[in-house]
Amino acid sequence: MPGAFTGPDAPDLDALRTCVHCGICVPQCPTYRVLGQEMDTPRGRVYLMRAAAEGRAALTEGFARHLDLCLGCRACETACPSGVRFGELLEGTRAELRRAGPSRRHRLLEALVLAVFPEPARLGAALGLLRAYRRSGLQRAVRASRVLRLLPGLAAMDALLGDVPPAAPLPELIPARGRGRGRVGLLTGCVQRHLYPGVNRDTARLLALAGWDVVVPRAQGCCGALELHAGRTAAFRDRARRLAAVFPEDLDFVVTNAAGCGAAMKEYGEWAPETAWLAARTRDVTQVLAEAELPLGPLPAAVAYHDACHLAHGQRVRQEPRALLARIPGLRLVELADSDLCCGSAGVYNIMEPEVAGRLLEWKVRRIVESGARIVAAGNPGCLLQIARGCRERGVDVEIVHPVELLARAVDRAR
Amino acid sequence: MPLTRAVVEELARILGPDGLIHSAEGRLVYECDMHAFYKGAPDVVALPSDAAQVQAIVRLCRREGVPVVPRGSGTGLIGGAMAPAGGVMVGTNRMDRILELDLVNRCATVEPGLINLWLTRAVQDRGWFFAPDPSSQMVSSIGGNVGTNAGGPHCLKYGITVNHVLGLELVTGAGELVRLGGKVAERPGYDLTGVAVGSEGTFGLVTAVTVRLLHVAEAVKTVLASFPDIEAASEAVSAIIAAGIIPAALEMLDDIMIRAINEGSGADYPKGAGAVLLIELDGPAAEVEAQAARCAAICWERGALEVRVARDEAERALLWKGRKEAAGAVGRLAPTYLLQDAVVPRSKLPAIMRELVAIGARHRVQIANVFHAGDGNLHPLILYDDRNPEELERAKAANEELLRACIAMGGTVSGEHGIGLDKAKNLPLEYADADLNFMYRLRGVFDPQRLMNPQKLLPSHPACGEGFRPARPRLPDGAWI
Numbered sequence A: 001m002p003g004a005f006t007g008p009d010a011p012d013l014d015a016l017r018t019c020v021h022c023g024i025c026v027p028q029c030p031t032y033r034v035l036g037q038e039m040d041t042p043r044g045r046v047y048l049m050r051a052a053a054e055g056r057a058a059l060t061e062g063f064a065r066h067l068d069l070c071l072g073c074r075a076c077e078t079a080c081p082s083g084v085r086f087g088e089l090l091e092g093t094r095a096e097l098r099r100a101g102p103s104r105r106h107r108l109l110e111a112l113v114l115a116v117f118p119e120p121a122r123l124g125a126a127l128g129l130l131r132a133y134r135r136s137g138l139q140r141a142v143r144a145s146r147v148l149r150l151l152p153g154l155a156a157m158d159a160l161l162g163d164v165p166p167a168a169p170l171p172e173l174i175p176a177r178g179r180g181r182g183r184v185g186l187l188t189g190c191v192q193r194h195l196y197p198g199v200n201r202d203t204a205r206l207l208a209l210a211g212w213d214v215v216v217p218r219a220q221g222c223c224g225a226l227e228l229h230a231g232r233t234a235a236f237r238d239r240a241r242r243l244a245a246v247f248p249e250d251l252d253f254v255v256t257n258a259a260g261c262g263a264a265m266k267e268y269g270e271w272a273p274e275t276a277w278l279a280a281r282t283r284d285v286t287q288v289l290a291e292a293e294l295p296l297g298p299l300p301a302a303v304a305y306h307d308a309c310h311l312a313h314g315q316r317v318r319q320e321p322r323a324l325l326a327r328i329p330g331l332r333l334v335e336l337a338d339s340d341l342c343c344g345s346a347g348v349y350n351i352m353e354p355e356v357a358g359r360l361l362e363w364k365v366r367r368i369v370e371s372g373a374r375i376v377a378a379g380n381p382g383c384l385l386q387i388a389r390g391c392r393e394r395g396v397d398v399e400i401v402h403p404v405e406l407l408a409r410a411v412d413r414a415r
Numbered sequence B: 001m002p003l004t005r006a007v008v009e010e011l012a013r014i015l016g017p018d019g020l021i022h023s024a025e026g027r028l029v030y031e032c033d034m035h036a037f038y039k040g041a042p043d044v045v046a047l048p049s050d051a052a053q054v055q056a057i058v059r060l061c062r063r064e065g066v067p068v069v070p071r072g073s074g075t076g077l078i079g080g081a082m083a084p085a086g087g088v089m090v091g092t093n094r095m096d097r098i099l100e101l102d103l104v105n106r107c108a109t110v111e112p113g114l115i116n117l118w119l120t121r122a123v124q125d126r127g128w129f130f131a132p133d134p135s136s137q138m139v140s141s142i143g144g145n146v147g148t149n150a151g152g153p154h155c156l157k158y159g160i161t162v163n164h165v166l167g168l169e170l171v172t173g174a175g176e177l178v179r180l181g182g183k184v185a186e187r188p189g190y191d192l193t194g195v196a197v198g199s200e201g202t203f204g205l206v207t208a209v210t211v212r213l214l215h216v217a218e219a220v221k222t223v224l225a226s227f228p229d230i231e232a233a234s235e236a237v238s239a240i241i242a243a244g245i246i247p248a249a250l251e252m253l254d255d256i257m258i259r260a261i262n263e264g265s266g267a268d269y270p271k272g273a274g275a276v277l278l279i280e281l282d283g284p285a286a287e288v289e290a291q292a293a294r295c296a297a298i299c300w301e302r303g304a305l306e307v308r309v310a311r312d313e314a315e316r317a318l319l320w321k322g323r324k325e326a327a328g329a330v331g332r333l334a335p336t337y338l339l340q341d342a343v344v345p346r347s348k349l350p351a352i353m354r355e356l357v358a359i360g361a362r363h364r365v366q367i368a369n370v371f372h373a374g375d376g377n378l379h380p381l382i383l384y385d386d387r388n389p390e391e392l393e394r395a396k397a398a399n400e401e402l403l404r405a406c407i408a409m410g411g412t413v414s415g416e417h418g419i420g421l422d423k424a425k426n427l428p429l430e431y432a433d434a435d436l437n438f439m440y441r442l443r444g445v446f447d448p449q450r451l452m453n454p455q456k457l458l459p460s461h462p463a464c465g466e467g468f469r470p471a472r473p474r475l476p477d478g479a480w481i
Helices: A030-035 A042-053 A061-068 A075-079 A086-100 A104-116 A120-135 A138-144 A152-160 A191-195 A197-209 A225-229 A233-246 A259-265 A273-281 A285-289 A319-326 A354-371 A381-393 A403-413 B005-015 B024-029 B051-064 B116-126 B142-148 B192-196 B230-242 B255-264 B285-301 B313-324 B326-332 B346-363 B389-408 B424-429 B433-446
Strands: A182-186 A212-215 A253-256 A282-284 A301-306 A331-334 A375-378 A399-401 B044-046 B068-071 B088-091 B098-102 B107-110 B165-172 B177-181 B204-212 B219-227 B249-254 B275-283 B306-309 B336-339 B366-372 B380-384
Touching: A030 A354, A042 A061, A042 A086, A042 B024, A061 A086, A061 B024, A075 A086, A086 A225, A086 A233, A104 A120, A104 A225, A120 A191, A152 A381, A182 A197, A191 A197, A191 A381, A197 A212, A197 A285, A197 A403, A225 A233, A225 A259, A233 A259, A233 A273, A253 A259, A253 A273, A253 A285, A259 A282, A273 A282, A282 A285, A285 A319, A285 A403, A301 A319, A301 A354, A319 A331, A319 A403, A354 A381, A375 A381, A375 A403, A381 A399, A399 A403, B005 B044, B005 B051, B024 B044, B051 B068, B051 B088, B051 B165, B051 B204, B068 B142, B068 B204, B098 B116, B107 B116, B116 B142, B142 B204, B165 B192, B177 B192, B219 B230, B219 B285, B219 B313, B230 B249, B230 B275, B230 B285, B230 B346, B249 B255, B255 B313, B255 B326, B255 B366, B275 B285, B275 B313, B285 B306, B313 B326, B326 B366, B326 B380, B336 B389, B346 B366, B346 B389, B380 B389, B389 B424, B424 B433
Parallel strands: A182 A212, A182 A253, A253 A282, A301 A331, A301 A375, A375 A399, B044 B088, B068 B088
Antiparallel strands: B098 B107, B107 B204, B165 B177, B165 B204, B219 B275, B219 B306, B249 B275, B249 B366, B336 B380, B366 B380
16 A cells, blocks of 8 residues: 655655654643543554555544644653654644545634634634624623534634733834844734734833834734644745745844744744744744843732743743743742643634643643642743633633733833 | 454443544554554454453453453553454553552552552652652553563662562453452462562453552762773673662663763763763762762772762753663664663673674674663663664564573573563573473463463463473574573
C-alpha cells in the first residue's frame, strides 16, 4: 500500500521517525489526561501519522477524529527528549486531512468559525451584533430555548464571551517616553483587538515607557495561527506574507501579547521563507519588557500565573512573565499546580470540542481555587476568555488578566 | 482467531461504551510498547476502571479461550505489552487512583495504572518517596513496574521493585481475585508476593499494589565526574564500592550518550569526555558531606578530567533529567536501536566494555552506553536504521553476541527490563531444563490455560508444559570467555 500522504505540506517521514516511542510525552498530554487512551496521546498520534506515511493506515474518519481531538498545545514538545516537532507534524497532517476530506461535520463548523475569527472586520461586526443581541434581551430568550442545545458549537461560543467592550483603536505611532531604545511594531491581533483592547493599550503604553517607539500599522490583518492549526497551510502562508508586508523591515522587534499569534509568527520562516525576517524579530511582550526599567508601585495581591501553552511550550517563555510580575512590590506569586496544562481554550478548540475543553477547564478552575489566588494572569486572550468563563460559571470570584494589565496598574500606583 | 461478535458485545457490556476500543486506529497504536520492533495488535483493547471489571474480563476470556495481555503505560523495552496472538489487551490507564495512604505504617495502596512518579509527588511534601525509579518513572505505571520487577538508578542502595512491594491484589488466570501479602511484612506461609512480582502478567492481572514508602534523606549530593575513557571510570566505580561507600546511585554514560543528552535536555554534561559518572549520595548531612569528598578524591586518583558537585536542587535535577531521558534522546542519533539490560559482576565492567567495543567493530554497528555501573547492569543501545534490513541483521547479531559474552562472564540476560517476547529465547542460556520446567508448572498454578500474556517470559515449548528440551546454545566463534 503506498503512503497516504501525498500533498506538498505532508509531514516528512524522517521527521516522524525522530519519535522513538518512549512515551515521556504521554502524561503531559491534556487529551490523554481526559481520555486515557493511546490514540489520543502524542506518541499514539505520531504512530498514526507514521503509519499513514508508510501506507499502513488510511486517512479515515476514525484517523481524523484522533487528530481533531488534539489541542495543539505542544506540551509534548516540551517533554520530548528526542526533539520531535509535533506541532509541525500535526499541521502537516491536518493539511493532508483537508485534502482527503473525511470528517465533514467537523470541517464545516471549522470553516464557519474560521470565516469570522481571523478577520478583524468580520469579528468586529459579529461582536457588534452580539452586543445588540444581548442588550435586546434576546440572549435570555435564546438561552432559555433549546436552540443552543442543538448547536453545541454556538452554545460554546455564547458561553465563552463575557462582556464585549466597545472598540478602541490605537494610534499608528506611540512615541517612546524618555531615553529611546529603538522602534518596535505591535501586533494587535484579532481577538485581542476586539475583546481586550485594554491589553493592547497597556502593552503599547508599557513599551513606550520602556523607551520604545511603538508602530501600530492600521492595515494589519490576522497572523494566521488558527488557519495553520487547522491545516489550511495555503491560507496561512498568505497571511504571513501579508503581515510581513505591513510591518516595516527596520523594526527592532515585532511585539505580540497573544501567545498563539507569537508562536505562529515565530514559525513563519518554516512555511514562507521570505517572511523569516519577521519570525526572527517576533517577541512576546514579556520578553521585550524583561530588561526594562519600569516605575512600579505597590499592588498587594496573591496572583497565580497560568502558562499559556503557546507561550510556555510554543515559545519556551516561562520565566520572563513570572519575573516581571514578581518585580511588582506587594504582589505575591502563588503556586498554581499544573500551570502549564492546557485550559481547553486552544484557539477555537473550545468551540469545536466543548466536551474535552470543558473537562480541562474544570480542572484548571479547581487548581486556581486551591491556589488561593485572587488574580490569575495569563498571556493569551484565548486562555483569558476560557478561564474567565470557567470561573464565572462556577461563581469563583477571581479576576483574570493579562500580565501587562497588572504591570500597567502598578505603573499607575507609582505616580 | 478473531473474537466473535458475541464476545465483543459481552466485553462492551462489562466495560461500558467508552471502555472498549476496537477501531482500526485503536488496534494499531496498541500493537507495540516502546520496543516497536515487536508488533502484534490485539483484537480489542479493554480499559477497565476497577477490579470487578478486570475479573469479569478474565473470566470471560477464560471461558472463551481468548488470550489476555496486560498493558500499563507502554514504556516496556522487551516486547511485553503487545499481543502476538491477538486477544484482549487490558490497559490499566484508567485505574490510576491512590486507594490508601498510610504514612504511619509507611505504605500506600495504589491501583496498577498509577504513574510511578505521581505516587512520589503525592507524598513528597510530607517527606516521603517511592524508591524504585526506573528511567521511565515519569511515565511508567506501578503495575508495569511490578510486572517487570523494574529497577532504576537508585536501586543500588534501595533495592528493586520487589523489595518495595508489600502486597498485591491479583486476578489470576483462573479468574480468582486473590490477595498476596499485605501491609504487615511478616506473614506466615509462602512469599507469593515475591513470586508474583516480575511475572510479567503471566500469572494474571494485578488490580492493586501495596507499596512501601521511604523517608526522604536529610541530605543528598550529586557528583559528576568525567573521565578520558570508560575503563578509567569503571576503575573509579570499583574503587568507590571497595571503599565501603554505597551511593544511592552510581551511573555511567559514554561519549555517544553524552552527546545525545547534551543536545536533548541541555543537561550540560562535560563535552569531549570519554565517560561520565553520576554519583549520588544521600543520608545524614555529615555523612553525605564526608562521602562526597571521598568519592571526589577517588575520582581524581583514577584520572578524572573534571569533578563537580551539583550546587543546588535545580542543577541536580538537570543532571538527572539528562540521565532519565537518555533512551529518548538517542532518537537524535538514530531512528531505532536495540536496547539490552544484561548484567555482569561489577568487577567485570572494564572487561565487558572492552568486549563491547570489539563486538561493535566486528558487526559495524554503533553502540551507545548508559548504565547502572554500581551493580554492573549494562544498557548498551545498538543503533541501526530499520530501513536497512542488512543493518538490522548486524545489530541483531551484535546483540546476541553481547548477551552471550555477559553470561560467559557470570552475568544474566536481564537486570530490570524483564524478558517479554524479546529475551524469552535467551533464558536457556542461563537456566537449566529442570529450572525452566519448574517455572512452567508454577505458572500453570496461576494460569492453568496459559492464556495470560502468551509467548512472554518463558521460551516456547511443547504444549503440555513439560519436557522442555532446548538445544544447548553454542557460543559463537570469537566470543570472549
